[in-house]
Amino acid sequence: ERPIIIIVTAFGSESMMISADSDQYIDAFLTKPLIRSKLVSLLNQIKGVISSPKELQQSINEKHETALATLRGARILLVEDNEINQELAQELLRTNGMRVSVANNGQEALDILEEYQFDGVLMDCQMPIMDGYQATKLLRAQPRFEDLPILAMTANAMSSDKEKVLSVGMNDHIAKPIDVTDMLVCMSKWISTEKNNSEDDVKISLPDKVAPATFVEIDGLETDKGLKICQGNSELYKKILLKFVDNQSNFHEHFQQALIQNDSELMIRQAHTLKGVAGNIGATELYKSARQLESSIAKEHSEQDIKELLNIVKDQLLSLCIAINNLISLQPIPQAKAIDLSTAREKLAELRTLIEDNDTDALELFEQLQQLFSTDSKMQRKVQDMTKAVNGYDFDEALELLNELESSLSL
Numbered sequence: 270e271r272p273i274i275i276i277v278t279a280f281g282s283e284s285m286m287i288s289a290d291s292d293q294y295i296d297a298f299l300t301k302p303l304i305r306s307k308l309v310s311l312l313n314q315i316k317g318v319i320s321s322p323k324e325l326q327q328s329i330n331e332k333h334e335t336a337l338a339t340l341r342g343a344r345i346l347l348v349e350d351n352e353i354n355q356e357l358a359q360e361l362l363r364t365n366g367m368r369v370s371v372a373n374n375g376q377e378a379l380d381i382l383e384e385y386q387f388d389g390v391l392m393d394c395q396m397p398i399m400d401g402y403q404a405t406k407l408l409r410a411q412p413r414f415e416d417l418p419i420l421a422m423t424a425n426a427m428s429s430d431k432e433k434v435l436s437v438g439m440n441d442h443i444a445k446p447i448d449v450t451d452m453l454v455c456m457s458k459w460i461s462t463e464k465n466n467s468e469d470d471v472k473i474s475l476p477d478k479v480a481p482a483t484f485v486e487i488d489g490l491e492t493d494k495g496l497k498i499c500q501g502n503s504e505l506y507k508k509i510l511l512k513f514v515d516n517q518s519n520f521h522e523h524f525q526q527a528l529i530q531n532d533s534e535l536m537i538r539q540a541h542t543l544k545g546v547a548g549n550i551g552a553t554e555l556y557k558s559a560r561q562l563e564s565s566i567a568k569e570h571s572e573q574d575i576k577e578l579l580n581i582v583k584d585q586l587l588s589l590c591i592a593i594n595n596l597i598s599l600q601p602i603p604q605a606k607a608i609d610l611s612t613a614r615e616k617l618a619e620l621r622t623l624i625e626d627n628d629t630d631a632l633e634l635f636e637q638l639q640q641l642f643s644t645d646s647k648m649q650r651k652v653q654d655m656t657k658a659v660n661g662y663d664f665d666e667a668l669e670l671l672n673e674l675e676s677s678l679s680l
Contacts, residue, residue, distance in 0.1 A: 275299055333450045336457035341366045343388040343462040348378040348404065349422070350396040353512045353546045354445075357498070358391065358422070360505050361449060363633070370629050371660040375404025381662055382408065382417075385629075389418040389460035392439065394430075395538050402437045409438035418459035424545035424560075446548030446556070447498050487592040489585060495551030506550075507597060513550055514590045517543060521583040528575070536566050536575075543582070555585045610678065613641050617675055624671060627664045632656065648677060 277299045345367050349355050355371055362369045370385070372378035376399040378390065392401040401421060408414040421434040424445040431442045440459045443452050492506075499506040520543055527535040540563035547556040562578040616634055623631035635656045642648035651674045658667035 273297070332454050336450075336453035337365055339457040339461050340453065341462075342368070343456075343460055344368045344370075344386070345460075346370050346372060346378060346381060346387045346390045348372045348375065348390060348396070348401060349393045350374055351393075351516070351542050351546060353509055353516060354393070354422075354549065356512060357447070357505070357509055357549055360502070361447070361452075361500065364500065364502075365449075365453060368629065369632070370662070373661075375399030375401055375407075377661070378404050379407060382414070384662065387417070388462045389420065389456065391422050391443070391456075392419050394421055394423040394434070395541050397538070401439075402433070405437045405439050418456075420456060420459065424541060424548060445545045446494070446551075449498065449500055487596055489552055489554055489589045490592060490596075491551040491553055493551070494553070495549070498549055498551070509550055510593050511597060513546055514593050517546065517586065518590045520586055521579065524579060528572070528579075533566055533569075537563055540566065540582075543586075552589055555582070555589060558582045558585055609641060613638070613678060614675075616641065617671065617678070621668075621671055624659070624664050624667050627662075629659060629662075631659050631667070635659075648674060651677070 275297045345362055347355065347358050347362070347369055349358060349371065350373050359369045359371065370381065370387075372381050374396040375392075378392070379399075382390075392405060394401040401423075405419055408417065408419065419439045421431075421439045421442045422445060423430065423434075423442070434442045441455050443455050495506050495509070496503065499509065520539065524536060524539050527539060540559050544556055544559035544563055547553075547559055558578065558581050562575070562582055565575050565578055616638055620631055620634050620638070623634070635652055638652045639649055642652060651670055655667050655670045655674070658664070658670060
């Protein structure tokens with residue numbers, strides 16, 4: 270009798286299960302970080318009848334829909350300093366029926382929570398100014414925040430990292446690269462909301478079967494994984510890739526500065542950030558190299574060892590950025606359309622009412638405005654600035670930007 274084979278992986282768990290449907294030798298899967306409940310469940314399953322990959326996929330879909338029913342309309346505060354992770358997480362949460370506001374660090378999160386109520390917080394751990402650990406400690410010290418669900422979102426997947434998360438008062442741990450279903454299931458264990466909204470108030474897009482990748486495969490980038498994380502949204506994936514190039518192409522220079530200053534904390538944070546975003550776009554080899562670099566700094570290896578790893582990261586990152594730029598340039602360019610002034614003015618009027626009421630529901634209009642102004646980069650930038658202002662609860666600034674946008678539109 271052949272032994273049972275279980276694949277343990279940190280990437281692409283769902284896609285691997287589907288692709289393994291024709292593989293007669295693979296019996297089951299476990300995803301990293303290893304969670305006790307998952308291991309127990311799998312062992313119980315093995316004692317009985319092991320589900321086929323198709324049955325496992327059906328179970329994943331059912332879990333996904335059950336989680337959505339609990340999370341529909343929830344107000345989530347996303348605490349994250351990296352623009353790429355912000356963009357991805359906001360889109361995934363909104364697509365799945367939640368309302369999202371963003372804080373760029375722990376201190377901003379504390380300030381926002383002083384004035385506004387949320388059903389739950391997704392907390393990055395490593396951030397400048399104030400990290401997620403310190404922010405959570407300060408929140409738990411206040412009785413009114415004792416029961417606020419706070420879930421860590423971090424690329425650190427070791428059991429010791431999860432223990433640290435729990436020790437400061439967070440409820441649970443969501444690993445990066447993001448597995449959307451795992452994220453939603455974890456959130457639904459802790460976060461729920463009384464549905465005070467009408468059925469049409471919050472729209473949910475249940476994830477359909479992901480369409481075949483529209484991106485050609487290139488060395489260093491597994492686009493099927495990136496598209497899976499983006500729930501098959503190729504436009505979102507394209508935006509994330511371009512932001513990756515903009516934000517990370519100078520990684521080597523920034524890291525060198527931190528190395529010269531012997532600032533190990535900053536070096537760890539930079540490597541950690543690169544690791545997280547590389548994983549989320551499907552850059553598996555770069556993810557592994559950045560993880561090695563981060564670990565080497567944390568273990569206080571020699572400067573020579575760190576420099577050797579840095580050079581590997583530098584070469585991989587340069588090749589990847591060039592490949593992404595070439596990849597995006599190969600994508601079909603949509604035909605430019607004239608701005609629909611009537612619709613734009615209607616949306617801006619709707620937006621003004623929400624901003625004057627200090628209502629973060631204004632965020633739901635920004636994506637529509639970005640599409641309306643797709644042929645005007647200046648107007649798109651104004652919308653982006655308004656998005657940041659509303660995310661930071663600076664409604665006065667948002668109103669000023671709205672006035673500028675309306676003035677530009679009337680010219």
